[in-house]
Amino acid sequence: MLQVIGLRKRYVRHLLSGRVERVLRGVDLEVAAGECLVVTGPSGSGKSTLLRCIYRQAIPDSGSILLGPPGDSIDLAAASEREVLERRRTTVGLVTQFLDVVPRIGAADLVAQAGCSAEEAWRLLDRVGLPGDLHDVPPATFSGGQRQLLNLARALARPRPLLLLDEATASLDPSRRQAVLRMLEEKKHAGTALLAVFHDVPTAGVVDRVVTMREGRIAA
């Protein structure tokens, strides 16, 4: 489903007299449909930048990001803006720890805007475990964990064959975290490919393989 080859990314900080940070130094990885690959590693090792490059929130300097079945894939590293927007609608979803939606719109409406009916939105919010009395509340006042649940529901609002998860359960209490991991496991068994960054790798269930990043490379 996803094949990353030789991905390199550096940030040039022009406001700091052109300081260069080499964040990704040649990353290769592959995730098959129905597989969950976990990326772990110390802070600053490039995990989030890797996901951002795949979602095209950052532009890699070189390398390829092949999305789709072999032979019928698109290279997201070189795709046009419109092609990327189209893939975000249909193929690849990103769940982060941050809220990047309009904070004044009710949670269920935000989920519905991401691509499902109003009823489905309420059902999804129930399933990820957001308390029912918050479903029509705008997320401006949500806690970190509640925001994560909303992000997750938005990513699941329409079926996407690839989900990128950046510390998607970091702010959740243990029981919610377990519930979310079970949901992700179901998605995986239904054929969704998962590429997940975790500091604290879940011990069982959803995870198939774990790789560790260090200084911009896959170390093991």
Added chain:
Amino acid sequence: MTSILELVDVSVRYGVGCERCAPADGPARCPVCGSVWACRGLSFDVGPGEVMGIVGESGSGKSTALACANLDLVPLAGRIRLLGEEVTGIGGARRRELRAEALGIVYQTPAQGLDLDLTAGGNVVSRMLAAGVRGYEALRRRASELVQATELPLARMDAVTSTFSGGMQQRVQVARALATRPPILLLDEPTSGLDVSVQARLLDLLRRIQLETQVAMLIVSHDLGVIRMLADRLLVMRQGRIVERGLTDQLLNDPRHPYTQLLVSSQLC
């Protein structure tokens, strides 16, 4: 996909120009003749249902780009296409027709876009009349539809627009712009000058209208917050040129041009 609006290599000069003017990497203001090159080699297109943003500091040429799109200005060089039709330098009846049917514009100051001596309904209806819509019932029905869609109190539909608050006047502008269901809406700093809560309401309104009607938008703003909320794609302009372009979230997360980095780092929140 046919673009709704397309600008190809558009240059606009204010002033007489001279042979030393505007080398590609020179300043926007010619040191010899004093002419200002507001746009230099500007190219972009907006497709159906797309929202394109333009950011840049004052004097970067973003409003001039919008004026070209609105057929207010004829560029010195380059081409403009609207709905696939070549419209560069077009005038007369066809220009009026296109502005009435294919384009809607919301200006920064309501006085530019509205006749403040007319009622809210009158402002909306006059645009429909210009587009050839006839019949009292039809005009009245559409006007009240729009007044409601833009969250103006229906009771104020027949009040003179000059008695409205700034935020309400902006909503009358939006209603007027949408009256003929144009495929693209041009927005020139639609929220500046409004206080923050009114700004937020207007942004929510624009977003809702975009989601519901899938109207394409070209929105010019110096406020990255406004752009982040509305635009899928973004152009960063400086001294008449596009210095960087990309998906909005990508430019905000990974700005690469020194000027874009400065813009993003200067954002208050």
